[in-house]
Amino acid sequence: MQMAIFGVLLALLAVQQRATVLSLGGCAALLAAAAMLAIGYRRVSSRRGRAFACLALGIAVGFAYGSARAHWRLADQLDPALDGVTLSLAGQVRGLVQHRADGVRFAFVPDAGVAGVPRRIAVSWYPDAAAPIPALAPGQPVVLELRLKRVRSQRNPGGFDYAGHLFAEGVGALGYARTVERLAAPPATDLAARIDRxxxxxxxxxxxxxxxxxxxxxxxxxxxxxxxxxxxxxxxxxxxxxxxxxxxxxxxxxxxxxxxxxxxxxxxxxxxxxxxxxxxxxxxxxxxxxxxxxxxxxxxxxxxxxxxxxxxxxxxxxxxxxxxxxxxxxxxxxxxxxxxxxxxxxxxxxxWLSFGAVAALLLVLSGRHGVRGRVGAFAVAQLSVTCLTAPVLLVLFGQMSLxxxxxxxxxxxxxxxxxxxxxxxxxxxxxxxxxxxxxxxxxxxxxxxxxxxxxxxxxWTRATPPVALVVLALAGSAWALLPRGTPWRTLGWLAWLPALLWLPARPAPGTFEARVLDVGQGLAVHVRTASRDMLYDSGPSYYRGGDAGARHVLPYLQGLGLRQLDLMVISHDDKDHAGGARSVLAGIDVQATIAGEGVRLETPVPGRPCHAGEGWTWDGVTFRFLHPASGEAYRKDNDRSCVLHISTQSGALLLPGDIESRIEQHLAEQGRWPPSSVVVAPHHGSRSSSSDALVDAAGARAVVFSSAHGNAFGHPAAAVVARWQAAGAEVWRTDTQGAVWLRIDSSGVRLGAEAAENLRYWHPQQLSAAAADARLETASPAE
Known part of the structure; x- marks a missing residue:
């Protein structure tokens, strides 16, 4: 029985790591195979054979059950045709209402009858400041005017999967309420509603x-x-x-x-x-x-x-x-x-922490002799729980408390x-x-x-180790906590060393890596050389509180095991580029800062402004600012952006900030645009940037657009995307592909995206080129 349950656990883990779901026909075939295993189980005579049969039975049942439940949950997601559509829906408030300073959030269960609308919607409502917020209680009947959206999340290495979290909670859509009307009907009287009240x-x-x-x-x-x-x-x-x-x-x-x-x-x-x-x-x-x-x-x-x-x-x-x-x-x-x-x-x-803690207690206390007194038993229990949950904390959060x-x-x-x-x-x-x-x-x-x-x-912060090393550390901890007399018991602690000493490989000298993080409507780029790390921009601050520095940039950096940044560059003073700087400076040691005109960073480390022509070399990689020039005046913050060019013999990366067409043309006339293998599109792909002057001079083989899905500005503009494509550049986008990484080394230029490498079946599928172009053409061109 225990092997069968372990097989179910392994199967569910495999199901939740897949980008697609096994068909219902495949589920039926697995159940038939499980039935045959159950029938033939009694004919297996050896103990080892029975254990393998139970394991296979559990895997088959678990995979079929997990896949079937996934199908049912996927059928209750918002119809893509209703993404961004506003509907008037009647239903009930469910669960506890979360009150914020400027609004409320709650779960909403609409009445049946609207095709394509899921059974549970996570609603956010931010009424006008002058309007009083009516009291909402669990089970309260309401009519909402909702703008519906499919559940999406920023996808970065080691980042929190918001879409997966809501999918597991049974939430099929997000809703932004424009109006909320309480109905005079009595509240729901079912048991769940009574408990919630x-x-x-x-x-x-x-x-x-x-x-x-x-x-x-x-x-x-x-x-x-x-x-x-x-x-x-x-x-x-x-x-x-x-x-x-x-x-x-x-x-x-x-x-x-x-x-x-x-x-x-x-x-x-x-x-x-x-x-x-x-x-x-x-x-x-x-x-x-x-x-x-x-x-x-x-x-x-x-x-x-x-x-x-x-x-x-x-x-x-x-x-x-x-x-x-x-x-x-x-x-x-x-x-x-x-x-x-x-x-x-x-x-x-x-x-994992809950079952791991109980398993640790059972391992060291059940039938264990030699632990005398309540104080001794408590100390042993606490030590065992710490030892067995520490590897889990490392892989989940990249840190553990000493x-x-x-x-x-x-x-x-x-x-x-x-x-x-x-x-x-x-x-x-x-x-x-x-x-x-x-x-x-x-x-x-x-x-x-x-x-x-x-x-x-x-x-204590460490790089997030691979799962195999975590499993090894867990096995070593369990072995080390076995009773005295167990062979080689003390050597179990050595199994921790690979997980504790592991660090992600760094680029070789003369090469570099960069990752354009998925921070929504903003920009944050991490650049690594053989021994140095730089952050270009820090992502946006959010209107409702918080910023991308705390939510996305720091967890990503901590997952790499970084304890310091050698340099942070903030291109200019717009909130979508400088909004996360305060959190980054508070959360990691930054050795030096460079910032555009008007940027004020709260740091004891002395910073300096960026100037055209300034440059330095790290590990055989050349960094050089192309803009702004000393003594020149600019009308807009965007035009003051620090434009950084990073190059090796094998290729180059261009980080132009938010400069617009006038500056692009000016730099082209002065011959200050060097060839670039990859360009992070200026101003997130705005119509006011990525002019022919820049596109022609860069000669890029790839362009990366950093913007939020469905943003109000229409970034990236369809005409801009087409301009880069016509010049032969491959298009990469954080709004549909998540964080985009690139490596420039002796083998050339390689790019990849987080969505392609870690896609799960609950993530909205990537937009096709035709669908993306159609959305861009109908989006607002406001800048």
Whole structure:
């Protein structure tokens, strides 16, 4: 059985890494093969043969099940013909409404009847500042005027897959509400809506009673809503390895089950007639199971909660039937239940961390002798969890907290035994002091965690290693944690070395690599030589808060294991180029900066302006600014852009910023345009740039357009794309292909794109050239 469950896990992993989905006919064929394996299983005599048969059976069933669920989920996505269309839809608000300073976000379930509209839409509504925002509650009937969009996300190496996240959540489209009308009809009365309204009432009560800095954390512990936790608090929790404390985890579920089950058993024993009808021990088990289910519903049934709930229900069922399953079998059955409930759970970091932590505890504590005392057992448990989850943290986040063991040694008992019971009691009982006391204790704990997170060595960042090296490190950790007497046990720690020492290969001297990141409507280009790293522009800042530097640039750089940038160039002062600079400077050590006129960077490192003719050489690669010239005045910020040319004997890259046709013509007349193998199109492909003067002088074999899908400016303009194509340049676009990389070395110029290398079946397919041209021709030409 355990091998079959492991086979299901492997199959679901394979399904979620595919760019296409197995046909339904193929699913039926796999199920038929699985049935034949099940029939022939009894005829296999050897133990090893039975293990392989179970593994093959699990793989066949898991692949068929995962593919079939994918088909059903894909059928519930927005029809491409409705992408960008505005419709008036009636339906209901579902889940908890997320309030922001300038609007709200919520899940919307439209009434049936509109073909091509999915069953669940993630809605954002930003009303006029003067208009009051009406209160929206779960189950509220509404009529929305929605502009519908297919779910897309920026695609960068190691970046967060927003489209995959929403697909796993069952969201089939994004909706931007223009008007919201509440209907007079009564709210929905189904069980899910009632539970959501209960959760909403608890959240509102916490928001009214406790100090603002504690609202987000306590709300997350009470009802599983993490939307109110600030960025600063998340940074503290991540850097100390305690982020799991604010997520309703298996530990919280176990505490609730143990407390309520024990209390109910104590009360049950007070009534002899009840004990004669049902023994007190079984009554306690039933009460614990019901309490866990209710708390799971209150928490929203996340992966850790579902895992713990399933494990608890399995144990309760075994107790009721007088069975005693082994802890490992209970864990495997819970694993199977979670995967059947949510085949996309294997994409979530919480899935691996949750099951990994429990597996570590079972490995070192189940039947282990020689660990004396509760303090010793807790120390061993904490060490084992840290060792087995560290490789997972490295591959998922590119970093691990070095203060995590000490921080958790303080935080786990305090949160589990004090804060969580106070929060839950205060949520269900009309005693305000319980919530206030929980807020006070949590505030003191967060101050202590902030102090630990501020230590210079609190977080260790490494390059994200390949999966094979992570698996090797996990196997070595598991081997090293086995009981004493296990052969070569201490050598298990050596299995960590390949993952810890691994670094991505750098270009050879005299060559370079560059990657145009997918940052939406903006620009950020990372350039690498044999020993140096440069960032040209930092991506945009966002109207609703945040910037591309924090969301896309830093995670990409950290995934490469970079601890410093030798140079950051900000071409000019527009927000789509300089908007992420502050986050980059705060998140990584930048040795030097060069910026266009008017750019002000908050950095202790002295910067200097760019001037035409200035240049330098790194590892045999020549960098030279072509513009702006000293002493010349320009009317626009765009025309002041730092134009950078990077060249080797094998080819060259041109980074022109946002210069426009007048400057392009001026440089051409002065003969200042050198040949360039690859050009990042100026001004994102605007009609006011990429003139014949630049296109003819560059003679590029490829052009890269960095812009957002469906942007309001119509970038890149169809005429500009056609102009580059007519000159023989191959067109690459971040809006449809994700981040674009290029390598220039002795073998020539090579380019590739993230979408082609890491395409998943839930990503919107790349636009065909004809469809892209049609969209460009109808887009607004506003600049």
């Amino acid at each position: 209960w959760r909403d009432d608890i959240r509102r009560r916490i928001a009214v009673l406790v100090p603002p800095d504690a609202v987000g954390v306590l709300t997350a512990m009470a009802v599983g809503d993490q939307g109110g936790i600030s960025d600063t608090q998340w940074t503290i929790l991540r850097n100390t390895g305690t982020a799991h404390l604010v997520a309703i985890s298996g530990l919280h579920v176990s505490i609730v089950a143990a407390l309520l089950g024990g209390l109910w058993g104590w009360l049950w024993r007070r009534f002899p007639a009840a004990v004669l009808w049902l023994p007190a021990q079984r009554a306690s088990v039933v009460a614990a199971a019901l309490a866990a289910v209710v708390y799971g519903a209150l928490a929203g049934f996340g992966v850790p909660v579902t895992r713990s709930l399933l494990m608890l229900l399995i144990v309760c069922a075994a107790w009721m039937s007088a069975r005693r399953p082994t802890p490992g079998r209970v864990l495997m059955l819970a694993l199977l239940g979670v995967m059947l409930f949510d085949p996309w759970c294997v994409l979530a970091a919480g899935f 203060v995590s063991p000490l921080a958790n040694a303080l935080a786990i008992p305090l949160v589990s035994l004090v804060v969580v019971p106070l929060v839950l009691a205060g949520a269900v009982l009309p005693i305000d002091g319980l919530l206030l006391l929980a807020a006070l204790v949590m505030g003191v704990l967060m101050d202590m965690l902030a102090w630990a997170a501020a230590w210079p060595w609190s977080v």
